Amino acid sequence: MSAGNTFRHFFCTLFIMSENPYDKNAVQAPGLRLVKSISYLLDEQFRIPGTHFRFGVDPLINLFPIFGDMTSFLVSSGLVLAMARKGASNKVVVLMCINILLDAIFGAIPVIGQIFDFFFKANTRNLKLMREHYLENKHQGNGKNTVILALVILLIVMALLGFVLWKLGEWVLSWF
Secondary structure (H helix, E strand, O other), X not given: OOHHHHHHHHHHHHXXXXXXXXXXXXXXXXXXXXXXXXXXXXXXXXXXXOOOOEEOHHHHHOOOOOHHHHHHHHHXXXXXXXHHHOOOOHHHHHHHHHHXXXXXXXXXXXXXXXXXXXXXXXXXXXXXXXHHHHXXXXXXXXXXXXXXXXXXXXXXXXXXXXXXXXXXXXXXXXXX
C-alpha cells in the first residue's frame, strides 16, 4: 500500500465520514468536528417550517454591508485553511477557494447577494468536496488547470461586462 493510500485509509477510518456531512457521527476528529459545526452554523442551522429548505447565519450576517461580507469571507477562509491542514489536495483547496470567492463576490451585491447566499452555501459545498476527496478519491492533483480555467472564465466575464458597460455608456450619452 502506498503512502497516499495509507493516509487515505487512516483518514477514512479516523474520521468516519457519512453521506450527510452534517451527520452527528460524520466527523470524529476534533479539528474537523469544529469545521463541520461552524459550516453547519453558517449554512444549515435553521429550517423554514413546513419545508426542507435550510439556511444558516451567513445570509443573515451579510445583511450588514461590508462588515457582514468580510466576516463571512474570513470565517470561510479559516475553514478552508483548517481543511487544508487536514491534508486536502491542492486541487480541493483551489476548488474550495473558488467557492468562497464566488460566495464573497456575489454575496456583496445588494439584494441579489442575500438571495444568492441563501442558495449557494459555500461551506456546505466545501465539506462535500472534502468528503469526495477522501472517500471517493476525487479531485486529485495540483489544481493548476482549475486556476487557469477560473482565470480564463473571469477574463471572459470581465470583457463581456466591459463591453456591456461601454454600450450602456454610449446609449446614455446619446440622450444628450
